[in-house]
Amino acid sequence: MRPHRAYSPGLTGVLPLEEGRHLVEVLRAGVGDRFTVFDESREALAEVVDLGPPVRYRILEERRPEREVGVEVVLYVALLKGDKLSEVVRAATELGATKIQPLITRHSVPKEMGEGKLRRLKAIAKEAAKQSGRLRVPEVLPPIPLKAVPEVEQGLVAHVGARALVREVLDPNRNLSLAVGPEGGFAEEEVALLEERGFAPVSLGRRILRAETAATALLAIVTAGEGR
Known part of the structure; x- marks a missing residue:
């Protein structure tokens, strides 16, 4: 075997x-x-x-292997078209996310998630944890509207036009929440709301990334990029 x-x-x-x-x-x-x-x-x-x-x-x-990041890393990610959210859940698990919270946003094309899809995402998280050697299987939650996002200890939101780089604002020793929008990005008022809740807008480079790429890139910077 x-x-x-x-x-x-x-x-x-x-x-x-x-x-x-x-x-x-x-x-x-x-x-x-x-x-x-x-x-x-x-x-x-x-x-x-x-x-x-x-x-x-x-x-x-x-x-008792040490394979976890060491802090809580919550990924808030907008509902995406097709099966793209499956890609995000798999990569997020491999990169150390501890919780994955789908969001309903203004530009999200899907506005809901069925029980079958949620069960599939949970199964993907479990399989990715097994494959990557993790002990912790990230919790994948039912979607919530963006306005329900709570205040966070430390947050980063990927936003086209932001000038701050992740390394300039990240404290790797504090719990972290990350927010990534849908295919059309967050609306300006949504970014403003996230800022009120403790999220700092950050740049992921000069290029326009697909939503699923942006989620993976942001997580990779704050976990793999820190050697965690």
């Missing part, structure tokens, strides 16, 4: 049914095969002891 990580809340010795099904039916695991289990705070080398269902395992060696 090829190396595999399975999400197992509490590391109880029993895999969730979906995780166990994947291990047995897709990866063809057998009794005695080893794999990695993880939850929100730790991971462990485990060995299959019963194919079930449910699949049962025993822990061989517990680990």
Whole structure:
């Protein structure tokens, strides 16, 4: 069996049914095969002891790897057309976001998100956490109107025309909220509202980026760019 990580809340010795099904039916695991289990705070080398269902395992060696950013990183991202939000959720998870909050904005083409799509985004976040070696699976929330965004400890909003660079305003040791608009960008009054809530407008360069690219770029600057 090829190396595999399975999400197992509490590391109880029993895999969730979906995780166990994947291990047995897709990866063809057998009794005695080893794999990695993880939850929100730790991971462990485990060995299959019963194919079930449910699949049962025993822990061989517990680990506490340091793979999280170290501060809360919340991504507020406008609803996007098609499947672009899936790309954002996957990249945001890999780059260390701890929470992903979709927004309904003036220029958002979609104005709602169905339960099926929300479940899919949550599944994408879990798979991306497994792939990237993270312990924490980011929370993906139902969309809210932009006016419902609370005041934040430290915020950055990607905005065409902003002059400040991220490195000029970022304190990497404080909790951080990031805001990225839809395909048409945030309206000026929306940017003003975000500024009132604690977000500083920042530039992502001289080029016009697609919404999904802007979200990935901003996250990469504040996490990967800081070596976190």
